[in-house]
Amino acid sequence: MKRYVSAAVISLLAVVPLLAQSPQGWKVRADRSTSASDPDAAGTIKFVTMGAGFHATNPQAAVYWNPANTATGNYTLKGTFTLMKPSGHTNYYGLVLGGSDLEGPNQNYLYFLVGQDGTWLVKRREGDASTQNVAAKAASDAVKKPDASGKSTNALEVRVTADKIDYLVNGTTVHSTPKTGLTAKTDGIYGIRVNHQLEVHIEGFAVTKSS
Numbered sequence: 001m002k003r004y005v006s007a008a009v010i011s012l013l014a015v016v017p018l019l020a021q022s023p024q025g026w027k028v029r030a031d032r033s034t035s036a037s038d039p040d041a042a043g044t045i046k047f048v049t050m051g052a053g054f055h056a057t058n059p060q061a062a063v064y065w066n067p068a069n070t071a072t073g074n075y076t077l078k079g080t081f082t083l084m085k086p087s088g089h090t091n092y093y094g095l096v097l098g099g100s101d102l103e104g105p106n107q108n109y110l111y112f113l114v115g116q117d118g119t120w121l122v123k124r125r126e127g128d129a130s131t132q133n134v135a136a137k138a139a140s141d142a143v144k145k146p147d148a149s150g151k152s153t154n155a156l157e158v159r160v161t162a163d164k165i166d167y168l169v170n171g172t173t174v175h176s177t178p179k180t181g182l183t184a185k186t187d188g189i190y191g192i193r194v195n196h197q198l199e200v201h202i203e204g205f206a207v208t209k210s211s
Contacts, residue, residue: 023049025068029102031061031196041197053080053203056093058194063096063109065191071097071160071207072187078157079192079205083116085150087197090115094156099189110134110183111193112167114154118143120174122167124182134182135167135175142172155204160186 030045041059048055056064071077077097094113101107105128114120120143122134146152157168165183167175177183190207194200 022047023054023066025066026064027067027103029063029107031063050201051203053201053205054192056192056194056198056200056202058196058198058200061091061193061195063102063191063193065096065099065102065189067102067189069191069207070187070189071209074161074210076157076159076208076210077190077206078155078208080153080155080203081114082151082153082201082203083146084199084201086116086146090117090119091195091198092121093194093198093200094120094192095158096191096193097158097160097188098186099191100185102189102191108185109188109191110186112156112158113193113195114143114156114169116146116152118145120167120169122175122177122183132182134177138174140169140172140174142169142174144170159210161210 026047028045028047043059045060045062046057047064077095079095081093092113092115094111096109096111099109107125107128109125112122119137119139121137123131124134125131144152144154155170159166163179165177165179165186166173192202
């Protein structure tokens with residue numbers, strides 16, 4: 001079962017600050033795979049400051065966030081993600097927004113991710129083991145696939161306005177949703193999600209307010 005199918009994962013109950021070399025104030029919450037056909041890799045999750053950004057090494061899937069990073073109203077969240085090498089099957093990485101109770105059993109957030117096969121998806125996490133599709137995975141020419149070196153770089157952006165949300169990859173809008181139902185809640189913590197068996201470098205991670 002692929003990582004993007006939520007039934008195969010369970011969240012760790014413990015959420016702890018990251019190690020000393022990690023960005024100050026940031027936390028991690030891991031999702032352990034419970035699928036025998038799609039196991040986690042060996043090793044420890046690492047999230048460190050590197051150059052002008054962050055570097056995530058994920059034998060297990062994880063969400064990274066700083067509780068001080070919150071956004072409300074109209075805003076744009078963006079980050080540029082470089083996949084360092086493809087995994088044995090497609091796994092996803094990208095942006096988290098509208099988060100709440102990220103350390104507890106009622107964790108809730110919206111996430112917009114891309115994968116090495118040129119697809120993207122949007123989901124809502126509601127609770128430890130529940131996710132719902134906002135937009136099922138879909139292919140787009142805007143999503144760059146790994147090149148001959150095994151790397152790919154994709155700039156992700158989520159633009160939140162009063163009545164809709166636009167999801168962009170490398171400047172191209174791949175999807176839009178109204179601010180209703182599963183995407184009604186966009187106020188809250190923003191962060192990063194990287195699924196298992198991936199190593200990803202992140203730069204330009206920021207929120208800007210808009211009118």
